[in-house]
Structures are given as structure tokens and as C-alpha cells.
Amino acid sequence: MKEVRIHGRGGQGGVTSAELVATAAIAQGKYAQAFPSFGPERRGAPVAAFIRVSDTQIRTREKVYTPDIVLVLDPSLPGLVNVAEGLKEGGIVILNTELSESEVREKFGIQSRLAMVDATKIATEELGLPITNTTMLGALLKATGIVDKEPLFEALEKRFGRLAEKNKKALERAMNETVVTG
Amino acid sequence: MANSDAIVGWKTITFGCHILEPGNAANFRTGDWRSQRPVTDKEKCIKCGMCWVYCPDMAYSQDEEGYFVANMEYCKGCGICAHECPKDAITMVPEEG
Amino acid sequence: MSKRVGIEVSIAIAEAVGLARAEVIPAYPITPQTHIVEHLSEMVANGELDAEFIPVESEHAAMSCCCGSSAAGARTFTSSSAQGLSLMSEILYIPSTMRLPMVMVVANRAMSAPISIWNDHQDIMVQRDIGWIQTFAENGQEAVDLTLHAFRVAEDRNVSLPFIVNIDGFTLSHVIEPIELPDQEDVDKFLPPFKPRYKLDPRRPITMGPVGIPEVYTEAKVAHDMAMRKAKRYILKAWDEFAEIFGRKYNPVESYRTEDAEILLVTMGSISETAMTAVDAMRDDGQKVGLLRIRLWRPFPSQEFRKAIGKAKVLAVVDRCLPPGAVCGPVGAEIRSLLYKIPGAPKIFSFVAGLGGRDVTVARFKEIVDKARQFAKKRPRELYEVIGVREK
Numbered sequence: 109m110k111e112v113r114i115h116g117r118g119g120q121g122g123v124t125s126a127e128l129v130a131t132a133a134i135a136q137g138k139y140a141q142a143f144p145s146f147g148p149e150r151r152g153a154p155v156a157a158f159i160r161v162s163d164t165q166i167r168t169r170e171k172v173y174t175p176d177i178v179l180v181l182d183p184s185l186p187g188l189v190n191v192a193e194g195l196k197e198g199g200i201v202i203l204n205t206e207l208s209e210s211e212v213r214e215k216f217g218i219q220s221r222l223a224m225v226d227a228t229k230i231a232t233e234e235l236g237l238p239i240t241n242t243t244m245l246g247a248l249l250k251a252t253g254i255v256d257k258e259p260l261f262e263a264l265e266k267r268f269g270r271l272a273e274k275n276k277k278a279l280e281r282a283m284n285e286t287v288v289t290g
Numbered sequence: 291m292a293n294s295d296a297i298v299g300w301k302t303i304t305f306g307c308h309i310l311e312p313g314n315a316a317n318f319r320t321g322d323w324r325s326q327r328p329v330t331d332k333e334k335c336i337k338c339g340m341c342w343v344y345c346p347d348m349a350y351s352q353d354e355e356g357y358f359v360a361n362m363e364y365c366k367g368c369g370i371c372a373h374e375c376p377k378d379a380i381t382m383v384p385e386e387g
Numbered sequence: 388m389s390k391r392v393g394i395e396v397s398i399a400i401a402e403a404v405g406l407a408r409a410e411v412i413p414a415y416p417i418t419p420q421t422h423i424v425e426h427l428s429e430m431v432a433n434g435e436l437d438a439e440f441i442p443v444e445s446e447h448a449a450m451s452c453c454c455g456s457s458a459a460g461a462r463t464f465t466s467s468s469a470q471g472l473s474l475m476s477e478i479l480y481i482p483s484t485m486r487l488p489m490v491m492v493v494a495n496r497a498m499s500a501p502i503s504i505w506n507d508h509q510d511i512m513v514q515r516d517i518g519w520i521q522t523f524a525e526n527g528q529e530a531v532d533l534t535l536h537a538f539r540v541a542e543d544r545n546v547s548l549p550f551i552v553n554i555d556g557f558t559l560s561h562v563i564e565p566i567e568l569p570d571q572e573d574v575d576k577f578l579p580p581f582k583p584r585y586k587l588d589p590r591r592p593i594t595m596g597p598v599g600i601p602e603v604y605t606e607a608k609v610a611h612d613m614a615m616r617k618a619k620r621y622i623l624k625a626w627d628e629f630a631e632i633f634g635r636k637y638n639p640v641e642s643y644r645t646e647d648a649e650i651l652l653v654t655m656g657s658i659s660e661t662a663m664t665a666v667d668a669m670r671d672d673g674q675k676v677g678l679l680r681i682r683l684w685r686p687f688p689s690q691e692f693r694k695a696i697g698k699a700k701v702l703a704v705v706d707r708c709l710p711p712g713a714v715c716g717p718v719g720a721e722i723r724s725l726l727y728k729i730p731g732a733p734k735i736f737s738f739v740a741g742l743g744g745r746d747v748t749v750a751r752f753k754e755i756v757d758k759a760r761q762f763a764k765k766r767p768r769e770l771y772e773v774i775g776v777r778e779k
Contacts, residue, residue, distance in 0.1 A: 127395075127563050134393030134565040141564050142393075146505060146557035146744060148418075167660045169558050170748045297602040300609035306486035306547075307607040308585055309594035 109162035110254055111172045115191050116181035119151040121241030125179070126157040128245065128267060132259035133161045141166055154189050161254050177252055180204060181240050183228060186216040195220050202247050202286075204228060204240050209289050223251035225286040234278035242268075242275040246282025316364075320347055324367030326382040328360055334379035341371035341380060389569045389633075396527035396559045397422035399566045400466075400492055403534040405436045406574040407490075410461040410581075413441040413452030417471035418504045419556035420494040424466055446471040450478035453489050457482060457549075458595055460586035462538065463489035468556055469496035469510040476514065482549045483518030484611045485596055488541035488583070489549045491519075492534060494556040495656070495707075497743040505744020506556040508656065508707040512717045518611055520550045520618055521685040523655040527566045530554045532635055533682075535574060539625045542581045546618045553684075555657040557744070569633055577632050615686045622683060639688035640695045641680040644670060648677030650759055651696065651733075653704040655681045655718060658740075658747045662705075665752035676756055681718070689725055696726075702733050703759040705752075707741045715771040723769075734763055736770040751775055 112129070116122030123144045130142035138161055145156040158172040174194045178201045180186060192201055201220050204227035205212060212218060225247045227240040234243070242264065249257055264279075265272040304310055328341070335357060342350040342358045349364040350371070360371070372380040394402075401423050404412070412431070414424040430436040439461075443449045449465050456463040467475060472493055482489060496510055497503035511521070520540060524530040530552065537550040554560055585593060599607050623639070630636035643663050645651060654662045659680040669676040679695050679702075681688075696702070706716025714720060719737025726732040736759050741747035755774055762770045 127393075130563045131393030134391070139565060140393060141562055143557075143562040146419075146561060148504065166564075168664050168749070169555075169657045169661050171746050173748075295602055296606055298606055300606040300613060303603065303606045303610050305584055306595065307484065307597065307599060307603070307610075309597050310585070312592040312594075 109160055111175045112159040112177040112179060113172050113175040114157040114179045115185050115189060116155055118149055118153045118155050120181050121239055122155060122157040122181055125241040125245055126159045128260060128263045129159050129255050132255045132263040135259040136256055138163060139166050154185060179244055179248055181244050192218050192220055200251055202251050204244055221289055223247055223286050223288045225282050227282055230278050230281050235274050243278040243282045246279035247286040250283045250286040251288050319363050320366040321363040324365060324385055326367045326384050328371050328380045329383050331379045332357060334377045336377055340374050340376060344370050344374045346370060389567050391565055391567045393563055394566050395563050396530050398426050399527055399531050400534055401426035402568055403531045404464050405430050406569060406571055407535055407538045407578055409438050409464040411439045411456035411463050413443050413449045414465050415443050415446050415449045415471060417468045419496060419560045420466045420468040423492060446474040450475040454482050454487055457487040457489045458587045460583050462581045466492040468494045469498055472510050473513060479514060479517040484607060486547040487549060488547050490537040490541055492552045492554060494560045495553050496556040503743040506558050507742045511553050512708040515717060520548055522683055523553045525657055525659045527559060527564045530559060531566055536625055536629055539578050540622050543621045544584050546621045547584055548614060548618060558657045573632050619686050637682060639683035640691045641682060642695050643678040645677035645697055647675055648699050649675040650701045650703060650756055651699040652678045652752060653702055661747060661749060662752050665749040668749060669753060669756060687721060696733060699733050701759050701763045702735045703755050704735060704737050706737060706739050709739045709742060736762060738772055738774050740774040
């Protein structure tokens with residue numbers, strides 16, 4: 109079982125990206141859960157969403173405390189929140205950042221494996237908005253393979269209709285541009 | 291005193307405690323309760339029917355001449371008809387005995 | 388063919404209510420129930436569900452509308468949570484003794500104060516004695532299945548009682564997970580049209596809800612109690628029929644790894660899944676631990692529960708409700724009274740955990756079992772403790 113924690117700000121679509129990954133994994137025949145950090149919705153506040161994906165039935169209702177993967181949608185969050193908190197050994201933090209690996213490690217003190225992409229730039233160019241939730245799914249695919257691309261694209265089409273094309277393009281670009289460290 | 295004052299058993303009570311016989315209030319002769327009765331002065335009565343409208347026991351009905359008359363089997367003597375009558379045609383008179 | 392989809396549990400419940408062809412849905416939104424009724428109102432507005440959605444002005448009005456709707460012979464659904472459920476309270480006792488079938492999904496939530504929108508079972512324990520049939524769902528699939536089952540049982544002419552399906556707020560209501568949504572054809576087979584024993588019909592007038600004088604009231608209440616007890620037979624029968632059509636079998640009490648278990652955890656609702664994972668871990672450590680999950684809460688499945696205990700020496704009952712000043716938690720109290728003075732009955736320890744959205748983790752279940760084991764050795768009369776509470 110793989111556990112994912114998504115960090116975003118209220119309104120950035122973190123819950124939607126969790127939903128997309130879980131529905132895609134389920135369509136692929138796997139077991140999955142997606143859920144928000146329970147509570148009132150507050151636009152702009154740092155929020156989290158969670159995903160579990162497994163080949164066998166998931167029998168827990170605990171929150172995710174020790175993720176295998178952390179996905180950070182907003183470049184300002186690693187400075188505010190300890191995004192690597194509870195990360196399992198061998199886990200990976202996936203960042204939306206324009207910084208280099210050494211800059212990230214120095215500035216945020218993250219020691220785990222890293223994947224990095226400037227998703228804000230890609231989203232602004234491809235979608236016309238700095239909303240990075242779907243773009244960052246490209247980085248998630250590149251760095252982890254937690255879900256296949258085809259079912260994820262189908263989930264995007266279902267969710268966004270005619271807007272899916274742009275999101276798919278942004279996602280593909282992020283897949284190509286994501287840098288994964290050793 | 292009996293150890294149960296029930297008038298119906300849990301096995302025989304109606305489903306959901308519904309009353310399945312419509313209008314069975316007519317079985318209860320509330321006229322027994324009466325200590326005073328309404329008497330209508332036909333000189334004053336304009337047959338407006340306000341007594342019929344306000345009577346809580348639906349005791350009033352219209353006779354052949356069009357006057358409203360209370361059925362003494364149901365009239366419980368509350369006096370609402372006398373109170374509501376716009377012509378003060380109804381007087382409450384004590385029952386004898 | 389039924390289809391397995393990734394779907395939010397609330398949305399799946401609304402879809403199930405649609406598949407059940409609900410006819411009248413009076414509802415008032417409250418977190419965490421909101422998504423259920425929002426989706427139903429969308430389904431009605433989009434013409435996907437031929438029903439009256441009545442956006443009432445309060446939960447009190449919602450439940451009043453439900454009574455009228457059921458009395459008129461319509462298949463009736465509503466949903467609520469916490470303070471909203473409590474606002475219905477005045478009315479909740481009425482459809483049950485009046486034998487008016489309807490289904491309500493309660494997305495369980497803590498009672499304020501302090502204000503909490505998060506999950507526990509305090510809202511439904513307040514309503515323990517309203518005389519509705521009550522089940523608890525462990526996961527999203529159950530939430531869907533138990534909703535369909537609730538309509539089938541409630542409207543059975545041998546039962547004719549209102550029915551609450553409890554689902555944990557947020558922990559179930561807001562989770563996306565794989566759920567098999569049944570076919571319309573199968574649901575129609577399982578759930579025939581609602582044919583009430585009596586209904587309000589101007590062509591055949593009857594009176595519903597008359598005064599019950601002291602010479603009648605006790606008998607009316609005993610008739611209701613007996614109807615609840617008799618309902619168990621039809622609850623089980625409907626689960627058998629459900630299994631035949633949909634292939635998923637439900638029981639009033641489910642046992643998990645109870646063979647040779649000395650200590651049994653007892654749970655209700657979605658923490659049962661985490662408890663199973665905890666039991667697996669403790670079994671791997673060689674501990675003789677098992678789990679009983681109560682699915683049917685009212686009528687309480689006394690026989691089934693007694694049988695399920697087997698030879699266990701200790702029951703660790705986990706309540707998600709803290710009744711101030713009480714002897715112990717409500718589920719704990721129920722089980723203590725069930726087993727009182729039965730020869731060889733296990734010790735019964737009552738724990739309260741998971742209030743107001745606090746997570747009940749695998750580690751917490753291990754802590755509960757450890758405590759139960761220690762206290763069993765010391766032979767105390769009873770143990771009642773709030774787990775994971777901070778003192779200073």
C-alpha cells in the first residue's frame with residue numbers, strides 16, 4: 109500500500125487531485141481511498157488531502173501519518189509547513205518549485221528523495237492560471253507510477269469535460285520536465 | 291383496584307394506534323356533560339349560521355325552516371355559540387336537576 | 388451489470404436512494420451530511436430522479452414532512468447530523484410508534500459544545516430510544532447496501548417502522564473509495580413498490596396520531612416494542628435476500644478472528660476496519676485477540692451477540708460517546724446488562740475513544756487491549772476509561 113499526502117492551499121484543488129488519482133486507481137482495478145483533511149473549508153489556508161492506493165482491500169480509517177509520497181502544490185508551503193513530516197524511509201517529496209535541488213535542500217532542509225518541477229510556470233502557460241493541481245499530477249506520475257496515465261486522463265475528462273485537454277497538456281509537460289533526484 | 295386499568299391489549303390495539311373507523315367521535319355522547327343549554331330566540335335569529343361554524347362539537351344542524359338547532363346528545367353546554375352569535379339570539383339556560 | 392467505481396461515499400448513498408426510487412425527500416443541509424442531500428437535490432433538478440425534494444426551513448420541519456409523506460404512502464428519505472438530528476428529536480418518536488416507514492441516513496457527528504463538526508456517535512446515542520431500527524456501516528459499500536436494506540425492511544408490512552442507517556461523518560461521508568453501485572433491475576427486484584398497511588386517503592378516512600390516554604398508552608408502547616423485537620426476523624431475512632441478489636452477506640454481529648480469542652474488542656461503525664487491522668497486528672504478535680462488530684444496534688441482537696462471544700474472558704467495548712455522569716459508555720452499558728449474572732460471562736470493560744473527530748488508530752486499539760489484559764488480571768469489578776485523554 110502506498111500513502112500520499114498532498115499539501116496545498118484551500119481552493120488550489122488538492123482535494124480534486126486526490127480524487128482524480130483515487131478514481132483512476134480504482135478504474136484500473138486497484139483499491140484506493142482519497143479524503144480531505146476533515147473540517148471547514150478555508151480558502152488560502154494551508155490544507156492537506158490524502159490518498160491510499162493498494163493492490164489489496166484497504167482496511168484502515170486512520171489518517172495518513174507516515175506517507176510514502178508527499179506532493180506539494182504551492183511553492184511557498186515548504187517554508188511554512190514541515191512537508192516531510194512522518195515521511196517513510198525511502199519516501200519521496202514532490203515539489204512545485206523553480207529552485208534547484210541544492211537550493212531546496214539548503215532552504216527547506218529536506219533530506220529525502222526529491223522530485224521537482226516548476227508547475228506554476230507550466231500551469232500559467234498552459235492553463236492561463238497558476239492552479240497547479242493537475243499539473244503536479246504529471247510530476248507524481250513521473251516520480252512514482254502510483255497510477256497509470258490512461259485511467260488518470262479518463263478521470264480528468266470525466267471531471268473537466270472540454271477543459272480536460274489543457275489540463276492533460278500541462279500534465280504531460282510536467283511529466284517531461286520533472287527532475288527526480290537519486 | 292384492579293392491577294391494570296387498560297382498556298385494550300397490546301396485541302389487540304390498532305396498528306400504530308390508528309383510529310380506523312372514520313367519524314367515531316359520534317359514538318361519544320358529550321351531551322351528558324352539559325350543565326346549561328343554548329336556547330335560540332327565533333325573533334332575533336337571522337340564520338347566519340355562526341353558531342354552526344363555531345360549535346366545537348358540530349352539534350348544530352339546520353332545520354326545515356332554516357334555523358340552526360343544537361343536538362342535545364352532543365351539545366356539551368360550552369356557550370361558545372351564545373358568545374359568538376352576532377345578534378345575541380342565543381341564551382344559556384341552566385339544566386334542571 | 389453493477390459497476391465498481393471510485394466515488395465519494397455521500398454521493399454513492401444519494402445514488403442508492405435514487406436507485407431505491409425514493410418519492411419524497413424533505414431535507415435540511417448540515418455538515419457532514421450535506422453532500423448526500425445536495426446530490427439528491429441535483430438528481431431531482433436534473434430529472435434523473437422522479438421525486439419531490441422539499442428544501443424545508445429546519446430539521447424539525449424535515450422530520451414533520453417525512454411523517455406526512457410516509458403517512459400518505461410515499462417512499463420517504465431524509466438525512467441529518469448532530470444538532471440537526473437533535474432538532475428533529477421532538478418528532479422522531481412519532482413515526483416509530485405510529486409505524487410510519489421512512490429511511491434516514493445519519494452522518495454521525497459530535498454534539499456541541501464546544502462546537503465540533505467532526506465524527507463520533509454522540510448524536511445518535513442521544514436518539515438511542517426513539518424506537519427506530521438502527522444499523523451502523525463500516526465502509527462505503529455497506530453505506531450503500533444498508534441504505535437499500537433499510538428501505539426493504541422499513542416498508543415490509545410485517546415491520547413498518549422507520550429506519551436509521553448510521554455512517555461516520557467525514558471518516559466515511561467524505562471519502563472516495565471503490566463502491567459497487569447496483570443495477571436498477573436488481574434493486575427493483577429487491578425492493579418492491581411501497582404498499583403501506585394504512586395510509587391517509589380521503590376516500591377511506593382514518594385517524595393517525597390520536598391521544599393515548601393512560602388506559603391505552605402503555606399498550607401502544609408495548610405494541611411498538613414488540614414490533615421492534617419481531618422486526619429482527621425480517622431484518623435478517625432481508626439480508627439473506629440481499630445476499631442472493633447482490634452477493635454480499637451481512638449479519639447483525641460480525642466476528643473477526645474470534646476463534647480461541649481471550650480478549651475481544653467490540654466496535655460499531657468505521658473504526659471496525661482499523662480494529663481489524665489492529666487485530667491482525669496483535670495476532671501476528673501471538674496475542675489471542677479478536678473483534679466483534681455490531682452492525683444492528685436496534686433492535687439489539689442479544690442472541691447473536693451472546694453466541695458470538697464464544698469463550699472470551701474479556702470484552703473491551705469501545706464507545707464513541709461520553710455520557711457525563713453515567714456508569715459507562717452506552718454500548719458498554721448495553722452489553723453489561725445483556726450479560727449480567729450469566730454464568731461464565733466475560734469481564735466487560737468500557738472504553739470511550741474517538742470523540743469529536745479524534746482518530747482511533749491501530750496503536751489506540753493496542754493500548755485498549757493492553758489495558759484490558761492488565762485489569763483483567765487484577766480482577767477489578769469494572770473498568771471504565773476515556774482513552775487517549777490528556778491530563779495536563
